[in-house]
Amino acid sequence: MTIRVVVADDQELVRSGFAMILDVQPDIEVVAEAGDGAEAVEAVRRHAPDVALLDIRMPRVDGIEACRTISAESACRTVMLTTFDSDEYVYEGLHAGASGFLLKDVRRDDLVYAVRVVARGDSLLAPTVARRLVEQYTRPAGRPRRSDPRLNVLTGRERETLLLLAGGLSNAEIAAELVVSEHTVKTHVGHVLAKLGLRDRIQAVICAYEMGLVTAGDPPPGGGPRPGASPASARSWAGKTA
Numbered sequence: 001m002t003i004r005v006v007v008a009d010d011q012e013l014v015r016s017g018f019a020m021i022l023d024v025q026p027d028i029e030v031v032a033e034a035g036d037g038a039e040a041v042e043a044v045r046r047h048a049p050d051v052a053l054l055d056i057r058m059p060r061v062d063g064i065e066a067c068r069t070i071s072a073e074s075a076c077r078t079v080m081l082t083t084f085d086s087d088e089y090v091y092e093g094l095h096a097g098a099s100g101f102l103l104k105d106v107r108r109d110d111l112v113y114a115v116r117v118v119a120r121g122d123s124l125l126a127p128t129v130a131r132r133l134v135e136q137y138t139r140p141a142g143r144p145r146r147s148d149p150r151l152n153v154l155t156g157r158e159r160e161t162l163l164l165l166a167g168g169l170s171n172a173e174i175a176a177e178l179v180v181s182e183h184t185v186k187t188h189v190g191h192v193l194a195k196l197g198l199r200d201r202i203q204a205v206i207c208a209y210e211m212g213l214v215t216a217g218d219p220p221p222g223g224g225p226r227p228g229a230s231p232a233s234a235r236s237w238a239g240k241t242a
Helices: 012-023 037-047 063-073 090-096 108-119 127-138 149-153 156-166 171-178 182-196 201-210 231-238
Strands: 003-008 028-034 051-055 077-082 100-103
Touching: 003 012, 003 037, 003 108, 012 028, 012 108, 028 037, 028 108, 037 051, 037 063, 051 063, 051 108, 063 077, 063 090, 077 090, 077 108, 090 201, 100 108, 149 182, 156 171, 156 182, 156 201, 171 182, 182 201
Parallel strands: 003 028, 003 051, 051 077, 077 100
Antiparallel strands: none
16 A cells, blocks of 8 residues: 655755655655745645655644644544744643654655655654653643542553553553463453543654653653664654554
8 A cells, every 4th residue: 555645845955855755665655845824725736645755844834723624624634744942832742632753854765754644543652752742841840740630530450551561561561561461452452542542653752741640750660761772772662553
């Protein structure tokens, strides 16, 4: 099956570079390019792609607003493009429905890998991006929130599952931690997402931080990789099937 992609970035060289890298892959087709968020939304409506790569900072309509509209209107999954160190809006992108993030200096192979991961319904949770962002933007400001009422809708085992999700563990790794089958883990993950009204695992991680179940500086639950882990370790932690 061919993965249909829209690439949106106001910098033509970046946009065309990403498009060329993706379009030569046998299983990926770039169906449209866009120079701003408004064009990206229209391109998604017109071409119904599987994945949209959206620069966070674009004129007229930025990537976050475009992501919010695309997520509300279609099944297209979005990946935000960011410079990371200078962008302050990445957390908003998570809430807008983004399924992952890529740095603009991403390597060719990692760009292709990311599109495939997101297209198959997984979230891109590389520790060098997602965990650090979540820690930065969801750390409680001196007020522990471990009594968050949203936790009350979860069973004890579902809370454990959410905590391990926050550590970036795969279903197999969670099954090993909880000494249950992978099928049981999939059931727990599904219940967590449904009860908390979450779209995917990346939103589950954010929710765990927001509720105070995990706080910045905590060791990764279940022994997940830490920020600054090697690329191989980051990749193994990136696409986790819900």
